[in-house]
Amino acid sequence: MDAVIKKLMPKSEYLDKPETNRPSQAEVEAAVLTLLRWTGDNPDREGLRDTPKRVAKAFREMFNGYDMCPAEELGRTFEEVAGYDDLVLIKDIQFHSHCEHHMVPIIGKAHVGYLPDGKVVGLSKIARVVDIFAHRLQTQEAMTAQIAGVIQEVLNPRGVAVMIEAEHMCMAMRGIRKQGSTTLTSTFTGAFKDSPEEQVRFVTMVRNGASS
């Protein structure tokens, strides 16, 4: 698998773990303290005293996508699938991310489909890939393209389809303050890109399930 990742790395940076240059725990806590003062509250009061520590811990959890390599998650594949080569769709994969502009939550669902070419991957691995990209600072467009890109590069299926629907808290909690608006993005590779019928089938199955 290492060889595969190395071979693919120059093609796209999203296949590897990004370089990180993290500050110390003390520096992070000092930064949070500054933000607490920026709110106008008193960081010395009891309820806030441990908040810098808590926020540092929460950030490590919410942004642990920088510590993981999505390509590695897709490394274990199965070939004994009785020749199955039709659509595999994992829909309604819930995720929490943060927008790179305001660092506030993006809450949504990803739908990921692919047309296998001789091998399939464990279903949970697709959800893991979604989570890894979600746990980085994101735009919805980039996240959509990254999920499709890494699956296409590593699994080399006949095609990949990704749709994301999400609410951006930067549009709900502040700024324009439009609650309940949803952003949809989609991208297609390979056979999906070439075939509007395949795209319609993907979208219909996302919307209605297999009975459609």
Ligand SMILES: Nc1nc2c(ncn2[C@@H]2O[C@H](COP(=O)(O)OP(=O)(O)OP(=O)(O)O)[C@@H](O)[C@H]2O)c(=O)[nH]1
């Ligand atoms: N295309 C795209 N835009 C996003 C995403 N998440 C947040 N944004 C937008 O990023 C833009 C940043 O605009 P700026 O004008 O630089 O920042 P701002 O003054 O805070 O913008 P407002 O939100 O309009 O107040 C805003 O329009 C956000 O709605 C995303 O995933 N994709």
